[in-house]
Amino acid sequence: MSARPGSKPRISAQGWRLRRPRTPARGGVDVPGQGKSGWISFATVLALFALWWVASHRQWLPPLFLPTPEAIVARFFRVLNEEFSGDTLLGHIYWSMYRVFTAFFLALVTAVPVGIAMGVSRVMRGIFDPPIEFYRPLPPLAYLPLVVIWFGIDELSKIVLLYLAVFAPLAINARAGVRSVPIEQIHAALTMGASRAQVVFFVIIPGALPEILTGLRIGIGFGWTTLVAAEMIAAKAGLGQMVWNASNFLNTDVVVMGILVIGAIAYLFDLGMRRLEVALVPWKGKA
Secondary structure (H helix, E strand, O other): OOOOOOOOOOEOOOOOEOOOOOOOOOOOOOOOOOOOOHHHHHHHHHHHHHHHHHHHHOOOOOOOOOOOHHHHHHHHHHHHHOOEOOEOHHHHHHHHHHHHHHHHHHHHHHHHHHHHHHHHOHHHHHHHHHHHHHHOOOOHHHHHHHHHHHHOOOHHHHHHHHHHHHHHHHHHHHHHHHHOOOHHHHHHHHHOOOOHHHHHHHHHHHHHHHHHHHHHHHHHHHHHHOHHHHOOOOOOOOHHHHHHHHHHOOOHHHHHHHHHHHHHHHHHHHHHHHHHHHHHOOOOOOO
């Protein structure tokens, strides 16, 4: 039994002082890992930035390997207004976002239905599971030459490469979401006279939505990870192409700046997906 508020701490038979149980979180349940962590994240970012500032100004590494934050900011505003590697920074951002989000949208409207079909049909699982599981562990650079041979060096090959990188995690998470739906809910719907299509649309898909949204977050991460590989294919503009060209000429400040911009865009999208997840599946983690 827990100690009453204001009571004295209990002493065990061995003389140890027993700790009073923690006050449960809101709702009466103390959920591990729950609670706000914004200030912790903010302090972590500040600590990393401070470490970078000290290391670069004390030249623990030469400026060629670790530019100062001020050099990165100066280069950012310079590339924002002047062309570098064929375009300004906004132009590079536009082309990269166009490629990534075009591939992401195409994967969304194809991979999610395929994943749901794999979860509800053994025939569809038998058809799609082998090719997806075969190419999923392959790094994009492994099948990049084949994509170029098949689709050329224009925009189509870049979008196809990004599409393949995003397709697998979306399909696998959608399938996992279908398999996570409690069988009792499906049986209850069938008992009440629901058809197979109604069970899929009104029971399985809403139940699988949390896993599908998780797959979207993972998929867009894979898309941005593959960006540099995709823009190595004779690209005239794009963040990956800008970073790649800068690395060839040892412009480390542009490389670091490009990496930070790519990471910032991906992080902002991830924050948007978190907001969408809270709005669409507010019960996640509470049921």
